[in-house]
Amino acid sequence: MADFENIAKQFVEFYYKSFDSDRTSLAALYGQDSMLTFEAAPCQGVASIIQKLKDLPFEQVQHQVSTLDAQPSNAQGGILVIVTGVLLVEEEKRPMSYSQTFQLLPREGSYYVFNDIFRLVYPAA
Amino acid sequence: MADFENIAKQFVEFYYKSFDSDRTSLAALYGQDSMLTFEAAPCQGVASIIQKLKDLPFEQVQHQVSTLDAQPSNAQGGILVIVTGVLLVEEEKRPMSYSQTFQLLPREGSYYVFNDIFRLVYPAA
Structure with missing residues (x-):
């Protein structure tokens, strides 16, 4: 398996484990230039992104990853990560499909999330 | 609307119109360093990508875009484009949901597809 894969x-495992236990801990994974577009609502910077995640209308949530794809995104070590999966939310009996795309960029020997786009995917028919 | 949006x-409209009428015409949108991961199968370069698209087991296909998100992907004018939508294939009565992520990079006053990841998204339950 290539290094970027x-x-x-590892990133995806850590990200959703953190998300599902304590969303505020994700602050460490973003930067001031990070962008999140969550269901078409855009925000930028650690503070705005964490506020957006905290404001989501559920307390308990569980992400189950179905597919994970990765590609190098530039010559400087950036990585594009695309996840499809299922979201289980406390009040909802019915799980929801989602798709999430990240671009990870190198930062101080590790990586941070530069791009983050989340969308629910509704059944086709 | 910001320029990248x-x-x-425009890219998404053109891409799927071309895909649904003549897949081989998409060659103009890729480059030698372009990567496609189609349902987990990776390939690289214009020739391999077009061959992969030609080999897909359907003749008639129609993409219907449900959502489109975009973010700048770098300081050099790159654009991340995420589509969710519905795929209608000739023999299939049942439409299929999909998610596709592109990274567009500037090339000679226009853009080309550097990253391309396609996944079908199955209903959660």
């Missing part, structure tokens, strides 16, 4: 896999 | 919108 290992990194993508 | 207009470009993303």
Whole structure:
């Protein structure tokens, strides 16, 4: 498995584990120039992104990853990570499909999330 | 609407119109360093990508875009484009949901597809 694929896999495991236990801990994974577009609502910077995630209308949430794809995104070590999966939210009996795309960029020997786009995917028919 | 959003919108319209009428015409949108991961199968370069698209097991296909998100992907004018939508294939009565992520990079006054990741998204339950 190529290095970027290992990194993508480790990132995705860590990201959703953190998200599902304590969303505010994700602050460490973003930067001031990070962008999040969550269901078409855009925000930028650690503070805005964490506020957006905290404001989501659920307390308990569980992400189940179905597919994970990764590709190098530039010559400087950036990695594109695309996840499809299922979201289980406390009040909802019915799980929802989602798709999330990240671009990870190198930062101080590790990586941070530069791009983050989340969308629910509704059944086609 | 920001410039990158207009470009993303125009690209997506053109891409699927070309895909649904003549897949081989998409060659103009890729480069030698372009990567496609189609349902987990990776390939690189114009020739391999077009061969992969030609080999897909359907003749008639129609993409219907449900959502389109875009973000700048770097300081050099790159654009991340994320589409969710519905795929209608000739023999299939049942439409399929999909998610596709592109990274567009500037090339000679226009753009080309550097990253391309396609996944079908199955209903959650």
